[in-house]
Amino acid sequence: MSELAMRAEKLDAADDLRGKRDAFVLDDVIYLDGNSLGALPAVVPGRVEDVVRRQWGELRIRSWEESGWWTAPERIGDRIAPLVGAAPGQIVVGDSTSVNVFKALVGAVRMAGEGRDEILVDATTFPTDGYIAQSAARMTGCTLRPVAPAQVPGALGDRTAAVLLNHVDYRTGRLHDLPALTAAVHAAGAYVVWDLCHSAGALPVGLDEHGVDLAVGCTYKYLNGGPGSPAYLYVRRDLQGRFDSPLPGWNSHAEPFGMRSGYEPAPGALRGRVGTPDILSMLALEAALEVWDGVPVEAVRAKSLALTDFFLECVAAYVPEGRVECLTPVPHAERGSQIALRCDGAGDVMKRLVERGVVGDFRAPDVLRFGFTPLYVGFADVERAARVLAQTLG
């Protein structure tokens, strides 16, 4: 057994989160794609079966009240809240991330008011955020300006209405400085929208602590909610009264069953709801969130950094010099929970890795992405993944 394999054994033995692996359905595959689709929590299948067979099949329409369907968006929002550092009553679950980016960004521009007609968007963003930001700008009479996150402070001005930023870059795994960038946006009198897709569930976000205005995120990566599970929208409590949604569906009405022709927005986070929530996906997510019971996100962050450090160490030891180049920043303060390696023929390499039981993903044109989900990835997995990568490249 190599020295690194022995180290991995010791690290696993000392890992407080190790037992959490049993809360997931896993096999011999080393699954390093939880940053794209989280593994299945063991509690989910039984819960979904109950939702389908009993709640829908037997109670039918009564379940909107008796099974808590109607209040699921805000109830599950409150379950996500502590994972992103938010007090209750500020998050609703529903719709896709793209739709929530639209709500948040239009909402932010409307808060900024007259005279502010520029939206800044992370130029390295996941594409959908940029496309939706373009539409939000067009529909609010704003100009859209793509800027690298580090350049945002210098680009802010008294015409800036809103800034859309990613907490962690989907491609490189770079973690941006949420407290400093939020403070800079506020100093310019603008509003910030953070996309938490690649950070929530992997590291502390501290929405309330850092005074973030609005945030969105998906739930199918580190939150393990299942394929296409609904996204969420955070609106800071003191801004909720001014949140003017571009998608004022009946679910966000102050009295949804009054069936009134005039729209009157509900108070609080409910104002971010739109139409009828997709209950099957939503209640699968609610069950999936139970794996977080008793897990402080700080412990997840500590293990995540240990995993990515160890992976980089194993790659350096096993992979011949010059075959891969790490795109992810080495300083902890700039690293999310994934490692991106540039590599010639990355598409083909990933195919062979998957065949050998190491699942990461490929991002065109030449990036291998490996996500490290501390709830179910261990150090021995990491060592083996680096070893198989070296063999594949060798």
Next chain:
Amino acid sequence: MSELAMRAEKLDAADDLRGKRDAFVLDDVIYLDGNSLGALPAVVPGRVEDVVRRQWGELRIRSWEESGWWTAPERIGDRIAPLVGAAPGQIVVGDSTSVNVFKALVGAVRMAGEGRDEILVDATTFPTDGYIAQSAARMTGCTLRPVAPAQVPGALGDRTAAVLLNHVDYRTGRLHDLPALTAAVHAAGAYVVWDLCHSAGALPVGLDEHGVDLAVGCTYKYLNGGPGSPAYLYVRRDLQGRFDSPLPGWNSHAEPFGMRSGYEPAPGALRGRVGTPDILSMLALEAALEVWDGVPVEAVRAKSLALTDFFLECVAAYVPEGRVECLTPVPHAERGSQIALRCDGAGDVMKRLVERGVVGDFRAPDVLRFGFTPLYVGFADVERAARVLAQTLG
């Protein structure tokens, strides 16, 4: 046995759709609320279990390709298409009805182009359509004008950009004249968006035949897709190239995995997609649609009218004169698949009906709604429901 009960037995014996009841999970309750939440098709629980345990739990990320997750929105759209009279390639499934109303209405206004700045909306519409229409008008610089559907032809003009109409009124069950109203809107040079929530799966719609421009609908009523199952968007083939969505998420990009910063819309119906589809809800819907195999929607319509006719006859025979007033039009050409009865103390009456095993619903302030879903409601159910109603009122 009363004469009406005997008639019911004969009608059930002669009913070609009678066997379809076995395709659903039902009990002794007479479920007349399928116009709100369709009953559970028997095929759904097993399919959902496979999606959760095998597709998500075992194949994980590979399912986006291997289990056909990625193409589900357009594949399921094509499954709905024949039920609403559409050729393939014009419908995508995803998002809520409210979100799809927003896409369709903004898309319609953009097709109408410069100089047309008025949106007409059904003044009796389900509230969410009106709220969303107000937002679409505000964000496209249009004026919103609520008009009763019958007054639409007279309200059209050369400033009309788009008209949003409900095929069947959610409250009264009135069926509007889709062919005539569509033709009137077209004669004025405007575009029409039809909301099919209360008609799809209950009667022939004929989208292609009548040249409808855009349409939306939910799938959890007569299509039995489950609570909050995703809605759909129809864009007529020859308009797809001009459909300019206000929600251009990465799923509607011509090359979604190219991860390009510039947006280039996909050709065809795909252009109506937005973000990552909610797979659990979507594949439950796909399974639910199998109950339609071999069922012509014309046969469903014939039985639906026979059911509502028979219900009105039974109510007239059993319920004391003056206790209820029918709000649903008597002529078949103006009737959907529900009967709305105005009744003093309707909320309390519905509570007692439910206790006695007859499930309809109550709409404030004084309406009892009964939905008749021909795939699983029989004539004996109808007779019993009217009898229990009479006892409850007696």
